[in-house]
Amino acid sequence: HVQLVESGGGSVQAGGSLTLSCAAGRYTYRRNCMGWFRQRPGKDREGLAVLWIGGATTTYADSVKGRFIITRDKGKDLVYLQMNGLQPEDTGIYYCAADGGIGGYCGRPVYEYGSVGQGTQVTVS
Numbered sequence: 001h002v003q004l005v006e007s008g009g010g011s012v013q014a015g016g017s018l019t020l021s022c023a024a025g026r027y028t029y030r031r032n033c034m035g036w037f038r039q040r041p042g043k044d045r046e047g048l049a050v051l052w053i054g055g056a057t058t059t060y061a062d063s064v065k066g067r068f069i070i071t072r073d074k075g076k077d078l079v080y081l082q083m084n085g086l087q088p089e090d091t092g093i094y095y096c097a098a099d100g101g102i103g104g105y106c107g108r109p110v111y112e113y114g115s116v117g118q119g120t121q122v123t124v125s
Contacts, residue, residue, distance in 0.1 A: 002031050002098045002115035009094060009120030012086055020081040020120060022096030031098035035110035036070065036081045039119075040092035047110035048094075049081060054104055086124045093119040 003025035012018055024031055035050040049070035050059045058070050069082040079096060099106070099113035 004096045004098055004115055004117035006094065006096045006117045006120040009122045011123040011125065014087055014124055016086050016124070017082070017084045018086065018122060019083065020094055020096070020122075022079040022081075022117060024077050024079065024096075024098055031115070032101045032104065033099045033106035033108075033110075033113065034070075034072065034079045035097050035099075035106070035113065036068075036094060037097060037109075037111040038090075038092040038094045038122075040089070043092070045111040050106050050110055051079060052101075052106045054101070059106075083122070086122075088124045090122060091124050092122060094122050095119045 005023045006020060008020040032054045033050060033052055037045055037047045039045050048061050048064050049068055051070045051072055067085045071080045096117040097110050097113035098115040102108060
């Protein structure tokens with residue numbers, strides 16, 4: 001598995017912004033797909049954003065489209081999730097995930113990816 005380490009979580013007021021970072025370690029061929037999902041209290045896991053490195057494309061859940069942006073710093077092996085316009089309902093634990101994909105494509109739900117970080121708490125009040 002790919003070792004992933006998230007950082008950047010914290011507390012913010014409604015309307016504020018946070019940027020989460022994910023450091024991906026070894027085995028770059030196993031992380032053709034990089035993404036973020038969250039677990040909110042009392043809710044199911046929710047995939048938020050996926051970066052398909054092989055195809056250089058991004059996809060977003062409707063709930064965060066236009067507010068969240070996933071980007072990558074190739075040189076530093078970092079993946080970011082910029083979160084704008086945060087609301088209390090965005091409160092939860094945010095996870096970074098990596099996967100080699102299926103047939104080279106990112107068809108699996110991001111919360112089912114093969115490697116997942118430890119999560120970082122985001123609290124919006």
